[in-house]
Amino acid sequence: MSSSKVTIKEVAKMAGVSIATVSRYINKSLHLREENRRKIEKAIKELDYRPLVYARRLAGGRLNTFGLIIPGYQGIFYSFYALKIIREVAAALDEKEIDMHLNIYRDRDIFNSSLVDGVIMADLIDNKDQLLRLKKEGTPLVVINRKLSDEDINFVAVDNHKGAYEATEFLIDHGHKNIVHLAGDTEVQCACQRIDGFKAALKKNGIKERPNSVCLTNFSRARAREELDKLFSSKEFPTAIFCCSDEVASEVLNFADENSIEIPEQLSVIGFDDNPNISFQNMMLTTVRQPLTRMAKEAVKILKQNIDKELPSQKVILEPKLVIRDTVGFQK
Amino acid sequence: MSSSKVTIKEVAKMAGVSIATVSRYINKSLHLREENRRKIEKAIKELDYRPLVYARRLAGGRLNTFGLIIPGYQGIFYSFYALKIIREVAAALDEKEIDMHLNIYRDRDIFNSSLVDGVIMADLIDNKDQLLRLKKEGTPLVVINRKLSDEDINFVAVDNHKGAYEATEFLIDHGHKNIVHLAGDTEVQCACQRIDGFKAALKKNGIKERPNSVCLTNFSRARAREELDKLFSSKEFPTAIFCCSDEVASEVLNFADENSIEIPEQLSVIGFDDNPNISFQNMMLTTVRQPLTRMAKEAVKILKQNIDKELPSQKVILEPKLVIRDTVGFQK
DNA sequence: ATGAAAGCGCTAACAG
């Protein structure tokens, strides 16, 4: 590591001023003689000087870096949601010229907040303690995709209840009465909210809930398949299935294909996510789109405000949108 | 920012030792009395102390953070390669408990290397100057997916020439003589290498090159489509197409579908990448798989060695693999 | 408007 790093000292020397003046220049102080400004500018350019971010930080400055913590659940690296969040947050930060420190939570809470000015947490799975710790430390943070009851934690979430409600009502409006919801893991908040939305829509429209109206799948294709096997080995088949994710919906489509069930004639299907890798694969999937891009943008905005000034905590809930395509049909 | 940060001083005080001893503990020094070790351990736990990474770094320590720089070409956030690299590097770093600082290069070279101990650069597009600068600064680095002639720059690349050669020869072995290569942007090194491999295979097998054996597409579906339109409006159609990416291959498949060209009976197709989002979409695509996972692992390993000791520069070239599926047929 | 100087929290000699 033959670090040929230029320091503020050398810049000061070359410009013929003190390091304090250079520091002021860097920090965009308004009180600088034009002549000095020019000299410093020249020296910086000539030496290709870049302040050591960590030294600035130690002296009280900013790192200009936000952390993004992704909960490390199984299959995280293949999750549509995680990847999408990463790239959308990256894009949003990029616009503001803020660096991104990406952390995947694994087992132990190892994340050192001194690497960042603030943290965006993409949902919470096993890492609720981590949230509390970061908060206690005074790290500015905002949680994505999760509603929190805690008074003073920023979050920006999606109205999952509404998304599920509208999807279900859309099926009901098409004449469906025997509707099943292939739900996600109830450990995950959004899964619960979607279940609630589903049930609310049934109730509102006077449709009685059956014993297995809601089948739990933990979001995986394998579990979805198990439930489908059970569901279609009984005598009374559902005519419509509302899924907790597009991935699960895709498994329904596969299942239908293998068992010669016509879609949407014999079975209607709605997904959740609007995952482009799936929505257009076999059929044009009717699904609920989450505004992940906006969610990322909002999160970055809120965090930045939070760091810049002391703002009251902000709670934002965004609307999902039902995207109508080809997998829902009428039921007489 | 009411930072209630615990410092080494408080730990020292609580444990009844000097800060130097605590520092030694943190840095896993072997020369510590068991009793002190215990006391420090206890104090650290009790205070939930975490060293300020940037303070350590300023004093000569490590940040334990690697940077990953992705060149910011158009559509980067939707590129299979980029996303795959991000997650594979993240996984490889995770194993070694190293943090990841993700940077997407845009226009200006704004990346501050003081945020990291070393840098992995995922290919180089517009940012060759950045490489030079980082090198000049003495930042340890390794370049992924690109062979470099420069004596002392670490890289780990894929043998694109070989991949293209084998794919082409596979087509030739199936009796094809009129083979077209839908190539990538010649600004991109791998595109050139694939073109060379393609040509070499033709030559080796005594097949004459035609004026439009190689069609340039810049990796986009749109450009691929243009070339296909041209290609199939002439009198003599190719019987096989070797593509620079699966995405381009997918466009060929679409084109064939729309124009009732049977695959593989009338047209054989080979892709490059083995992108699972595409390989199984319409047909099981025969393609060349790049060992991106191994590439990421190697890169992390090399960079770590480079930072830990002063090692001679390492140059690694990995082998791609032809994955034979359903899109190549025999030509009489 | 500018300079001198005191730290920020930590590591790494150095001395014992």
Place this chain on the structure above:
DNA sequence: CTGTTAGCGCTTTCAT
């Protein structure tokens, strides 16, 4: 094996 101390490069009073 442990404590003392001198910085690391920068920001920020406090003078001037």
